[in-house]
Amino acid sequence: MTEELRRLGRLLLAPSVALLFVWMIVPLAMTIYFSTLHYDLLNPGAGGFVGLENYEYFLTDPAFLASLRNTLVLVGSVLAITIIVGTLVALLLDQAVVGRSIVRLMVIAPFFVMPTVSALVWKNLLMHPVSGLFAFIATSLGLVPIDWFTDLPLLAIILIVSWQWLPFAALILLTALQSLDEEQKEAAEMDGAPALSRFFYITLPHLARPITVVILIETIFLLTVFAEIFVTTGGGPGLATTNIAFLIYSQALIQFDVGTASAGGLVAVVIANIVAFFLVRIVGRNLDA
Amino acid sequence: MARQVSPTRTWATTVAAWIVGLLIFFPILWMVLASFKTELEAFSVPPSFLFFHWTTENYAAVQGRSDYVHHAVNSVIIAGGSTLIALLIAIPAAWSMAFAPTRRTRDILLWMLSTKMMPPVGVLVPIYLLYRNFGLLDSRAGLVLVLCLGNLPIVIWMLFTYFKEIPKDILEAARMDGATVGRELIYVLTPMAVPGIASTLLLNVILAWNEAFWTLNLSTSEAAPLTVFIASYSSPEGLFWARLSAASTLAIAPILVLGWFSQRQLVRGLTFGAVK
Numbered sequence A: 001m002t003e004e005l006r007r008l009g010r011l012l013l014a015p016s017v018a019l020l021f022v023w024m025i026v027p028l029a030m031t032i033y034f035s036t037l038h039y040d041l042l043n044p045g046a047g048g049f050v051g052l053e054n055y056e057y058f059l060t061d062p063a064f065l066a067s068l069r070n071t072l073v074l075v076g077s078v079l080a081i082t083i084i085v086g087t088l089v090a091l092l093l094d095q096a097v098v099g100r101s102i103v104r105l106m107v108i109a110p111f112f113v114m115p116t117v118s119a120l121v122w123k124n125l126l127m128h129p130v131s132g133l134f135a136f137i138a139t140s141l142g143l144v145p146i147d148w149f150t151d152l153p154l155l156a157i158i159l160i161v162s163w164q165w166l167p168f169a170a171l172i173l174l175t176a177l178q179s180l181d182e183e184q185k186e187a188a189e190m191d192g193a194p195a196l197s198r199f200f201y202i203t204l205p206h207l208a209r210p211i212t213v214v215i216l217i218e219t220i221f222l223l224t225v226f227a228e229i230f231v232t233t234g235g236g237p238g239l240a241t242t243n244i245a246f247l248i249y250s251q252a253l254i255q256f257d258v259g260t261a262s263a264g265g266l267v268a269v270v271i272a273n274i275v276a277f278f279l280v281r282i283v284g285r286n287l288d289a
Numbered sequence B: 001m002a003r004q005v006s007p008t009r010t011w012a013t014t015v016a017a018w019i020v021g022l023l024i025f026f027p028i029l030w031m032v033l034a035s036f037k038t039e040l041e042a043f044s045v046p047p048s049f050l051f052f053h054w055t056t057e058n059y060a061a062v063q064g065r066s067d068y069v070h071h072a073v074n075s076v077i078i079a080g081g082s083t084l085i086a087l088l089i090a091i092p093a094a095w096s097m098a099f100a101p102t103r104r105t106r107d108i109l110l111w112m113l114s115t116k117m118m119p120p121v122g123v124l125v126p127i128y129l130l131y132r133n134f135g136l137l138d139s140r141a142g143l144v145l146v147l148c149l150g151n152l153p154i155v156i157w158m159l160f161t162y163f164k165e166i167p168k169d170i171l172e173a174a175r176m177d178g179a180t181v182g183r184e185l186i187y188v189l190t191p192m193a194v195p196g197i198a199s200t201l202l203l204n205v206i207l208a209w210n211e212a213f214w215t216l217n218l219s220t221s222e223a224a225p226l227t228v229f230i231a232s233y234s235s236p237e238g239l240f241w242a243r244l245s246a247a248s249t250l251a252i253a254p255i256l257v258l259g260w261f262s263q264r265q266l267v268r269g270l271t272f273g274a275v276k
Helices: A003-034 A053-060 A062-093 A100-112 A115-126 A133-140 A153-178 A182-190 A195-222 A227-232 A244-253 A258-288 B007-035 B057-064 B066-099 B105-116 B120-133 B140-164 B168-176 B181-210 B214-218 B226-234 B241-270
Strands: none
Touching: A003 A258, A003 B066, A003 B105, A003 B120, A003 B140, A053 A062, A053 A258, A062 A100, A062 A153, A062 A195, A062 A244, A062 B007, A100 A153, A100 B007, A100 B241, A115 A133, A115 A153, A115 A227, A115 B007, A115 B226, A115 B241, A153 A195, A153 A227, A153 B007, A153 B241, A182 A195, A195 A258, A227 A244, A227 B226, A244 A258, A244 B120, A258 B105, A258 B120, B007 B241, B057 B066, B057 B241, B066 B105, B066 B140, B066 B181, B066 B226, B066 B241, B105 B140, B120 B140, B120 B214, B140 B181, B140 B214, B140 B241, B168 B181, B181 B241, B214 B226, B226 B241
16 A cells, blocks of 8 residues: 555544544533532532532432432333334244235334424323223223323333334344344255254354444443433433433433432443444444454 | 145134234224324224225314424335435445455444444434524524434344345455446446435335434424324324324324335344344
């Protein structure tokens, strides 16, 4: 490679690197700085350095523990639902299906619906305790309709978010399944291996990597679920559906407590970085292959 | 696909797959149906499935609210603008890393990926305050900027994975013939890269159109795209289901069509090439 080419390469790369660097460093540095201040937007005069007090306040606030718990329940449940159901859907679509491409389109559609639309359609048209479709189904079956957003608010959010992310898991796992060597499957079938053991000894090991990728990528997005909570419950009732992202938002833009919100923001960054560390390693390994 | 499958089994899997597909698609279908009902019928118990008085009055009502068009235009400008600017910045970078790689290219790529993993809420406070001080709150330029930077890593990564698949021999042949880098870029690479660039564009327009963290937090009315407009239906006094459904259908229809076209590229784009 010529020196000229190398120089050109650096020149062309520079704007992206510079922009991403600024985009990452400046706000992060500001967050760290704000997190050490007593900084109240409603009372701008009363500023000052307070050290780690904001962190202490944020981490010992009962709302933090509640929202951490909600975040973990939300992320864990959505992951479990989307991976298990997604694997089943992918296995089904990998079979001989007449009109598979149309079914594929229907399965993938929810992924393209904007979060505010899916949340409001589910909340009103489906989950409304009187006029929602679920209530109608429950009454028809002689059951008492569930008042989702009063009695099971977190489960309601989990269902909405799972619906949005199921297509992602199903599509990626289907893509992976289709790359599984057809001959290998056939050979196992000829050997008379029962379907279940074929699944556990051939298919599942093949899916291990794509499943890991789905888990990591979904986790990154699920840790910061926001719009679905914003338009349905507003974090309530009480703190029942407040996750870390929503807690930080409400501290910043509802209570105007910049210092504490910044400390919370850094806690969120740290949590996300733990996940990101593993994802980057997996993607990096693939880059070498 | 040469495997022989018995007709009975094909029947069973086909029926099962269609049921699953329809179930997953159902909320969207139900919303589209509700958009053609009157407000009274949309709310009625028991619900009517197909035998209701079909009407397009909700669409007229939504269009009639002059602000719907305003927000739709905002969505187009913000999603399109942020994607085009990101592409302009990313194409040279991806070209550089794919065709003039150095020892540090791998680390730079992974670092770029890691910037995408920073949770937006972690920098909500500084971005909000900066925007307030620079008068960028509720401005289209502000949203274009934040979405452009937010999606830049994905754009670079997608382009990189496409560029890397272009055979290097062709470039070397062109170089032997004495083509300059500029000519090589325009006459040799660009035609081969167009499909990759197109699918990158498509996927990122979709992501930007549906983005609902920054748009909800940084815009209220003037620059608000459709995500924010739809969110305004969440207030208790705004519970017009049929109208909500009509507005929602209009808001997702273009992106659903684009999305269906780009579904093959979706996997590679969203997994950063880790699953192909």
